[in-house]
Amino acid sequence: MAVLTEAELLQIRRQLHQIPELALKEYQTHAYLLDVIKQMKQDYLEIREPAELPTALLVLVKGSKAKRTIGYRADIDALPVTEATGLPYASKHQGVMHACGHDIHMTVALGVLSYFSEHQPTDNLLFFFQPAEESESGGMKAYQLGLFTGKWHVDEFYGLHDNPSLPAGAIGCRNGTLFAGTTEVNIDIQGKGGHAAFPQLSNDAVVAAAALIMQVQTIISRNIDPVQSGVITLGKLTAGKIRNVIADSARIEGTIRGLTQSMIELIDKRLAEVCQGIELSFGVKVKLELNQGGYWPVENNPELTENFIKYMKQADGVEYVETAPAMTGEDFGYLLAQIPGTMFWLGIEDDSPLHSATLTPQESSISRGIAAITGFLEYRMTED
Numbered sequence: 001m002a003v004l005t006e007a008e009l010l011q012i013r014r015q016l017h018q019i020p021e022l023a024l025k026e027y028q029t030h031a032y033l034l035d036v037i038k039q040m041k042q043d044y045l046e047i048r049e050p051a052e053l054p055t056a057l058l059v060l061v062k063g064s065k066a067k068r069t070i071g072y073r074a075d076i077d078a079l080p081v082t083e084a085t086g087l088p089y090a091s092k093h094q095g096v097m098h099a100c101g102h103d104i105h106m107t108v109a110l111g112v113l114s115y116f117s118e119h120q121p122t123d124n125l126l127f128f129f130q131p132a133e134e135s136e137s138g139g140m141k142a143y144q145l146g147l148f149t150g151k152w153h154v155d156e157f158y159g160l161h162d163n164p165s166l167p168a169g170a171i172g173c174r175n176g177t178l179f180a181g182t183t184e185v186n187i188d189i190q191g192k193g194g195h196a197a198f199p200q201l202s203n204d205a206v207v208a209a210a211a212l213i214m215q216v217q218t219i220i221s222r223n224i225d226p227v228q229s230g231v232i233t234l235g236k237l238t239a240g241k242i243r244n245v246i247a248d249s250a251r252i253e254g255t256i257r258g259l260t261q262s263m264i265e266l267i268d269k270r271l272a273e274v275c276q277g278i279e280l281s282f283g284v285k286v287k288l289e290l291n292q293g294g295y296w297p298v299e300n301n302p303e304l305t306e307n308f309i310k311y312m313k314q315a316d317g318v319e320y321v322e323t324a325p326a327m328t329g330e331d332f333g334y335l336l337a338q339i340p341g342t343m344f345w346l347g348i349e350d351d352s353p354l355h356s357a358t359l360t361p362q363e364s365s366i367s368r369g370i371a372a373i374t375g376f377l378e379y380r381m382t383e384d
């Protein structure tokens with residue numbers, strides 16, 4: 001295979017789109033990626049399938065005069081969303097969809113890799129196809145399992161996320177914090193069930209959950225400095241079996257976001273206090289679990305990011321957009337806390353937001369993204 005053509009890239013993206021898989025279950029995706037990569041010229045490539053993280057895939061492109069190893073990461077998992085695009089190449093996996101555009105991320109990475117499989121880079125390049133970005137912290141797992149040690153060591157890391165609010169193919173970035181840190185929240189409320197007609201004999205878990213959900217929002221409005229920001233979204237609530245039985249238990253799942261670690265810690269602390277208050281007010285037991293995993297704030301490295309932005313601003317054919325920090329989370333934040341680097345946006349121009357069942361990225365963003373990233377990597381390799 002030569003460098004992947006636009007038509008081939010489109011076909012790859014659509015095939016990947018049809019086989020979305022959830023975090024740490026990306027076996028079919030892994031096999032698909034491997035198949036495409038094995039059809040590339042192998043002269044400079046070394047492929048690694050780490051048994052410790054079976055759906056991950058690492059591909060080293062050996063440089064001709066390597067001064068460093070530059071890492072490029074693409075996440076490969078999907079979301080439990082039922083696709084509603086009506087597209088002929090919609091997801092074939094019921095209830096699972098690439099609703100965050102990781103099919104675009106993988107296709108762009110394959111395009112860049114195919115270019116360097118034919119044009120040997122001077123520095124080493126390490127492509128990391130990462131499982132479990134949406135949950136389970138695949139990036140943190142990979143690092144902690146030692147996947148980036150020895151000859152797989154990475155000196156600097158780059159990675160993108162697609163962005164429906166930017167023009168197709170535009171590159172967005174900023175120095176400093178690009179994305180928030182997040183904490184996953186699980187709250188189990190244990191009350192006492194009973195007959196709907198005799199509430200005085202029960203401790204209603206639904207009423208306790210409702211009060212908790214409303215009080216939690218006051219953390220944002222009353223406890224944090226209004227010129228800073230934070231988000232608490234409780235996206236899942238389950239309780240009860242039937243209308244005329246008072247529910248004995250309820251479960252709430254959600255996520256906390258803040259642009260600094262101290263903001264996340266403040267929100268976590270206040271949430272624990274609100275849970276204690278609910279126990280007293282409603283006579284229930286509240287078990288709170290907080291898990292940040294690898295979803296640390298995404299802090300772009302000052303020097304590398306300045307250089308990245310400088311390149312993108314003057315590169316032919318690249319539309320560069322300076323972006324504000326976003327409350328999206330990313331476990332690339334963990335990797336960037338260990339290895340310096342830059343995360344950036346790739347515009348995919350769509351009315352539907354990320355995580356929506358109708359997300360339909362503009363596919364012209366793929367080749368424009370590949371051109372911008374390939375150009376940047378070539379430029380970076382000319383520097384000492």
Ligand SMILES: CC(=O)N[C@@H](CCC[C@H](N)C(=O)O)C(=O)O
Nearest residue numbers: 134135182183184255328329330
């Ligand atoms: C880019 C993006 O949408 N990332 C996800 C990351 C999930 C973080 C974690 N599972 C959590 O929910 O706290 C996001 O939802 O921002």
